[in-house]
Amino acid sequence: MVFDPTVAVYALIAFMFLGSIIAIEARDLLSTVISVSAVGAALSVIALLVGAPDISITQVVVEVLCLIVLIRVVVTRQDETVDAHPSDAATAMGLAFAAFLVVVCAVGFVGLRPFGQPLLADAKVGAGTMGAQYLEQSFASTGSPNAVMGVLLDFRAYDTLGEATVIFAAVIGTYVLLRKVGRKNA
């Protein structure tokens, strides 16, 4: 009997909603950080359940790193949360934007395939698409048994280069912003 992950996935999604709401409403910054991490942990379990171990590993590992860094930042800083209410205009604007987002999502998600039935699982529609070609040829033409790596670093290595550039630029920016002294006299 094949394990059907759908129920577990929906339960985890509900858990993620709960965690997000707690993260927004919590008074304490530390509780917010921990709630966000719980959401990330649930996301990694979902990735594992739907059969994406690569994403799951990356998610867990990055989540742990972010948790450590955020807790370090939060613990050493005082909570400077201002208990101010936004003005009426800002609230109206926010609500209008949220409604707009909901409408766009509702219209856009109609065109998606139903959950649990990816394009490649459909023999008629999926055959001949680029994804199917990747899956067929990745083992033979890249020699990589892990098809994800075959796509990531062979067929789509250019995208990976862009991703590496983004991280590089982000960390260089961190160095520049956080260095101890401006080097005016150096």
Add this chain to the structure above:
Amino acid sequence: MKGMTPIVKEVTALVAGFIAIFGAHVVFHGHLSPGGGFPGGVILACGLILLCLAFGREFVTGLVGEKTATVYDCVGALAFLFIGTVLGYYGGVFFSNVLVGGKPDFLLTDGGIILPCNVAIGIKVGACLFGAFLALSLFRPGSKTT
């Protein structure tokens, strides 16, 4: 910041080597099993951060300082770019997989440029994220010692 209690230090001393080995395993077996350069690099950075938290910052910055992290960051990025451009030049296409050959047999040597790419990305990401952690904890003006 002179580190945590002796219990934490002992456990960290026992575990740190295994974390490093696991990170290297994830990097080197990226084309055989789930993982790859990015998660492996983050695991390596996490191991260094664990040492930082347990033994104090000075213990780790003696081994891998901010300068070293920056150098490894650049070396990894340039190695990845080198594989893409110079080896790609011989293959005719950007990021062409020139090293692949023979039948895939689930060995470490499979996958052509995927293994060197993974190693380069692992070095880059590990050094990069550890450098970001150092920047957040070192460069703070008037930082409180915890």
